Amino acid sequence: MADLLVRGGTVVDGTGAPAYRADVRVTGGLITEVGPDLASRGEPEIDASGAYVAPGFIEAHTHVDGAMWWNPDLDPLPAYGTTTVVFGNCGMSVAPLKESARGPVLDLFTFLEDLPLDAFHNNVPWTWERWPEYRKACEGQQTTVNVAGFVGHLTLRTTVMGAEAAWARAATPDEIAAMAELLDESLGHGAIGLSTNVFDKDRYLKLVPTRLAEDAEFEALIDVLAKHPGATLQMITRFNEPENIDGDVERFARICGPRGVRGQWTAIPSTVREDYLREQTIALHRRLREQGIDFWPNVPHKPLEPFFNFERALTFQRVAAWNEWINGPAETKLAVLADPEWRAQAREDYDNRISSSTSRLDRPESLVFAISETGAGPLDISWRAYAEQEGKHLSDALADWIIANGIKSCMKGIPDEFDEPVVADLFKEPHTLTNINDSGAHLQLFCGSGENVYLLTHYVRDAGLLSVEEAVHNLTGKLAGYFGLRDRGVIAEGKAADLAVFALDEIEVRPEIKLYDNPDGSWRFSRGNSGVRATVVRGVPTVLGAEPTGERPGTMIGRSA
Template structure:
């Protein structure tokens, strides 16, 4: 068996002993002392994959909903991204769940008044994956503001700071933003800096779905760097990309900006390995895309999986009118270039996350295939990364950026979050046409020493933990 330990170092032949939920030893010749042996000849043993960017806030509590992640080797999910978190509850008068917060569920699903209530629920009803959670800026705005199409007042910022303080005290990893979305688009940089300073003071992480990932992507990276500089906060740019044909190639500029900023600031980034995105129905995103496929619609659920242009033609209207009729809903947007994707993927600091939407009727294939796609397509088939580099971007580097102690490495004393896979066959099988296919080549997954997935089937074990910062 080859151990690829998550550090980026070359793989090596060894046995790995697990006891008491932790890695007891990593060396040759351990099999003879073991009570139970898993044969790993011809396989790679790596740290379990850490999905740095998910919307699994609710799905992580449901074993069946976690299957897309468990089956591709994920052992830890980071929830509360893009400014959207299940807790503290964003509901105000009328119990209306606004977009894109509604990506996480209906009003009844937002049952956690405080962040501490969500943590307690995860701990009392564990699932098959570990959960680390951010608190969403948009969620805090929805709790505090009567109208969000404006900057927050000083009093409203203080109320958000109080909610943020409670979440950080309860173990939140930090704060996320979704500045591209209407409920947060009107927040000025100063509002974000005020909150980011509290995150920095607590030694936590600030993640951002930036204000613009298309024509304004360079300005958005500049704003993100400015927030980091003004606040001193550790920063992670979410799902970095350059959308719209006129903006292809801008990643050369944005990555140069990030590299320069990293000389004095702590700035990292993540991405998913696909040239299509997915989110709620948004007019500006439709206009940036060469093709749009409906993922879900509350008003017309039968249209899920259909091309938006075909729906509009069938209805005898333009695509924007069709979009309005389909709301609330979501879509898969084909809007990126492979050259930008590869440039970002091979940028040494970049991390891998799925950004999957587990409650979509017709999800983006990234929900089921992100990590095996990197290993099978970008490592084995294309050779853009070495196996060791790819595994580090999914494990050790991620744990370091997130501040997850004793996770992300195959190392004695670390928690036994592990994945055993076949490097010759591992690959994603989920496609845009058939997006709910489990990956190939994943043999076994362990979380905190307990097997959660084996031979294509999820076990009954529920060893996941809440990973407090």
């Protein structure tokens, strides 16, 4: 069903312009008419009375590169009005990827993003090594949303250099040329840009390969981006290290600026406790814009409420003994926790960790024991309070609690307070990006999917800090314009018929729930339906009457003129 009529709604067109009463006609998957009281042509109709009709929402930062193959419904994205997602972020993509490099790339990918490794090996078809074959495979895979992808620099580097060299040294001129050639081919066949990462470490606490790249490597790759109008750079910088934030972003600005390449960087922090860091990053943002650098900072809009599980995670990465334990074999975990030698090392590693402004490990009072496998408890008490109550070192107290409660137990983070007026003002600027919520990643840490709706329910409806037009613009037209997806993101004749129909008093970000539906039998967090009345992709409803339809009209898309 690619023809329909959305009748009786208030159109918020995605540009930020005032909303207006109009019907929207869709023909052949495109918007063909927008105006009041359109006559029926016998096509199916969606009743939008009392609701807004907006362009479909865009997820700007996801890791559904694998899930689109084993969970093509991409639950719960459609139920939150999402019609397009961007993946291949953080320097990691599944193409172009040589078979010989697949093992180390997937090991890193699944470690950093908390994803099931076996599912990548067993449920992704791997009918490609280069981007043209990858695009063909994606276009043949039916999903509920459209997908657009970055080329991951980590993947590119490992494919060209091999894992041993990529993790050990700078690239040679020949290797740089080979990376540039693969990137050029990928961009020519629909990749939207390059993502890179100078922040992360792998499961063995070694710097990820892109942190070894010298300026000559970045210059050659960004030269390629400059050849493809609209291609962008996504960079994960050392956003939690105040002494390195400016230097990392300015390094890329020196390279991108003269080449006219647009980029996004992490991040202007939103929490009240990071006001000092927010001032620093806002000043950096202002300085770059004044210099004519087309860089857009990421700005989170919803406080994170992460679950810390003990099955596998990267949340303890800065405490070596705990990091090794949490990613070790399940059958020995409880015995290791009781071992005096391990406990001594864990105490030492915790006391000598590198501090981070974003880490909950430095704020044990913000982590509450929330879920017990055995029922032993106690629950609803913070890690710090429990340690003080028991008179134990924080590391020992946590070990004892896990022994009593089981490794399938969880702590949960108390949400940080956001400086919402400042955040809302940043969203009103033309060169900032939101909806950066890691949808599809960290499956047992949180559910990023659905957090887009918080911009509407909280900032618009409850707090009155944004107008509905401003919020929708940030979730649609602004993002589409940034990524060069110019055939969508706006309700206008000739644009792709990707739509979201919602009423502010009907929608909500639902609580997280556990679903045991990963191919390897592991669980992930999801959410119940938001109450969005309809989500339409290429003219086909994926949600109707607030319930999924089972349709999968999504395809791979790329930059457009």
